[in-house]
Amino acid sequence: MVNAARFMLHRPEQIGSLVRGDQKLCELMKGSVQSLTAGRVLVHADSDHDYVYRLRSGWACRNRAIADGRDQFILIFLPGDLFAVKSLFVTRHPDRVQTLSNVVVERIHYAHLQEAYARDVDIANRCLWQVIEEERRLHSWVFGLGQGSAEERLALLLIDLRGRLILSGNLPADALTFQFPLTQVQMSEHLGITPVHANRVVRSFRERGIAVFRNGEVDIQNFAELRRLAEPLMDGYERTTPQYGLPGSEAT
Amino acid sequence: MSDRQSGTGPFPPSDVAMHLAYAEACVVLVECLMHVMAEKQLIPKEELVAAVENAINAKKAMADANWHQNIAPVAAGVLAQIANSLKALP
Numbered sequence: 001m002v003n004a005a006r007f008m009l010h011r012p013e014q015i016g017s018l019v020r021g022d023q024k025l026c027e028l029m030k031g032s033v034q035s036l037t038a039g040r041v042l043v044h045a046d047s048d049h050d051y052v053y054r055l056r057s058g059w060a061c062r063n064r065a066i067a068d069g070r071d072q073f074i075l076i077f078l079p080g081d082l083f084a085v086k087s088l089f090v091t092r093h094p095d096r097v098q099t100l101s102n103v104v105v106e107r108i109h110y111a112h113l114q115e116a117y118a119r120d121v122d123i124a125n126r127c128l129w130q131v132i133e134e135e136r137r138l139h140s141w142v143f144g145l146g147q148g149s150a151e152e153r154l155a156l157l158l159i160d161l162r163g164r165l166i167l168s169g170n171l172p173a174d175a176l177t178f179q180f181p182l183t184q185v186q187m188s189e190h191l192g193i194t195p196v197h198a199n200r201v202v203r204s205f206r207e208r209g210i211a212v213f214r215n216g217e218v219d220i221q222n223f224a225e226l227r228r229l230a231e232p233l234m235d236g237y238e239r240t241t242p243q244y245g246l247p248g249s250e251a252t
Numbered sequence: 253m254s255d256r257q258s259g260t261g262p263f264p265p266s267d268v269a270m271h272l273a274y275a276e277a278c279v280v281l282v283e284c285l286m287h288v289m290a291e292k293q294l295i296p297k298e299e300l301v302a303a304v305e306n307a308i309n310a311k312k313a314m315a316d317a318n319w320h321q322n323i324a325p326v327a328a329g330v331l332a333q334i335a336n337s338l339k340a341l342p
Contacts, residue, residue, distance in 0.1 A: 068329025150340040193337035196283045 007129060014125060021126025025082070028116055028123075029054060029106035036103050038181065043084055043097035051107040052087050052127075055079050058103030059181050063189065064095045073190035075134060075141075076100070078161065080168040082130040088114055101181035136237065144233040145192045150201050153191045155229035158211060158218060163244035174247040180218040223247060283334055290341050297341045304335040 007018040033056070036042070043049045045064065055077050062083070065071040074095060077083045084097055087110040116123045137160070144153045162178060165171035171178055182190070188198035205211045210226050212219045220226055223246055231239070238244040265273065289295045308331045315324035 066329070068325045068332075070329045070333055148340070149342045150337070151342065153340065188337075191340075193340050194283060194333050196280055197287065197337040197340065200284075200287055 014129075017122045017125045018129055021120075021122035021124070021129075024116070024120060024123050025054065025108075025126055026106075028112065029108050032106045032108065034105055034107070036099050036105065038099055038101045038103075040099045040103075041096055042099065042105070043093045043095075045094065045096040047093060048091050049084060049087055049093045050110050052082060052084050052110060052113050053097075053105045053107045054082050056104040056106060059100040060097060060103055060105075061100050061186075061190075062095050062097050071189045072192065073186065075137065076161070076190065078164050078168065079170050082127065085127055085130050088117060088127065100186065101179075136235065140233060140235050140238070148233045150191060150193045150197055151204070152229055152233050153193075154187075154198075154201050154205070155210075155226050156233040157187075157190065158220065158226060159230045159234065159238070159244055162220070163238065163241065166243040167241075173243065176220040176223060176247065177217055179216060180213060181216055184213075279330065279334075283337075286334075286338065287341070290338070297338055301335050301338050304331050304338065307331050308335065 007015050038058075042053065042060065057079050060077040060083065062074045062077075063071060064074060075083075077097075084093065086093065113123075113127070117127060118124075140156070140160075144156055148156065161180075162171065162175070165178055166173050166175070184198050184202060185195045187202075188195045191198060191201075193201075202213055206213075208222075208225070210220075210222045210229075212221060227246065234244065286295075286300050290297045290300060308328050311324045311328040311331060314320055315328065320327075
């Protein structure tokens with residue numbers, strides 16, 4: 001069942017179409033379910049790829065690695081997200097998409113989706129919304145990478161992941177502990193810092209009682225402090241959406 | 253009888269692995285010390301970043317001069333990660 005709250009960024013009059021589009025995509029992808037293990041590459045960098053995916057469970061990411069060993073995580077995909085939507089419009093994918101945990105995905109061939117996209121505005125809206133939402137998150141992340149400290153970036157990452165998991169109905173609204181399958185090296189590749197630096201920030205969060213990473217989970221122990229750290233990097237949408245705020249209270 | 257005496261235990265690391273481990277440990281240790289120096293406000297982070305950027309330029313010059321042509325660009329990449337990471341210190 002689609003949680004309409006996950007589309008709350010959109011104009012209110014679009015919500016009906018987005019929910020319908022999501023349900024229609026579910027129908028189109030029916031029968032294509034695959035279970036994949038962590039670390040599996042779904043889309044290879046600089047390769048032709050014909051499919052669009054929806055993550056049903058688990059985490060995946062888009063990343064770019066270059067010849068001198070540098071590697072940047074560009075986006076993290078969570079359950080409910082469509083990804084590789086660009087297959088609709090481009091033949092080659094510039095970046096790699098890989099699983100971060102064991103996942104269940106569904107997929108659809110781009111030609112099949114293109115036909116549905118042209119015929120059904122609800123499906124077109126749902127695909128377009130995913131691109132718009134990714135763009136919003138990328139804008140925030142570019143700002144964070146350019147202007148944020150490592151602590152602020154990690155705080156934003158945790159606030160963002162928790163908020164998205166709540167909005168998509170994968171986490172209760174008051175939850176402060178959730179699965180976090182990224183290793184510290186992967187975390188550093190997303191935060192744009194070295195593993196040494198990531199280790200220091202993680203330790204600092206633990207020592208200050210802000211958040212503890214343990215056994216593939218993160219436990220937020222001081223949400224108010226985490227939110228205070230993330231606040232400068234949060235966009236207006238995140239600041240005013242309750243799911244990104246203090247549990248049980250309205251975001252300000 | 254120990255594994256080492258019986259010869260049934262894991263092989264000791266090769267000389268190459270040992271050299272790589274020492275090299276990696278050096279980089280990690282220097283980076284940790286830079287973080288400590290920045291936190292203790294002994295050296296401004298901008299000067300630490302400038303020092304790493306100096307090392308990047310040296311490595312790039314080595315690559316341009318065909319010296320350690322395969323390794324120097326990767327070393328420059330490692331140093332670039334460290335420089336970017338230092339910039340994210342508060």
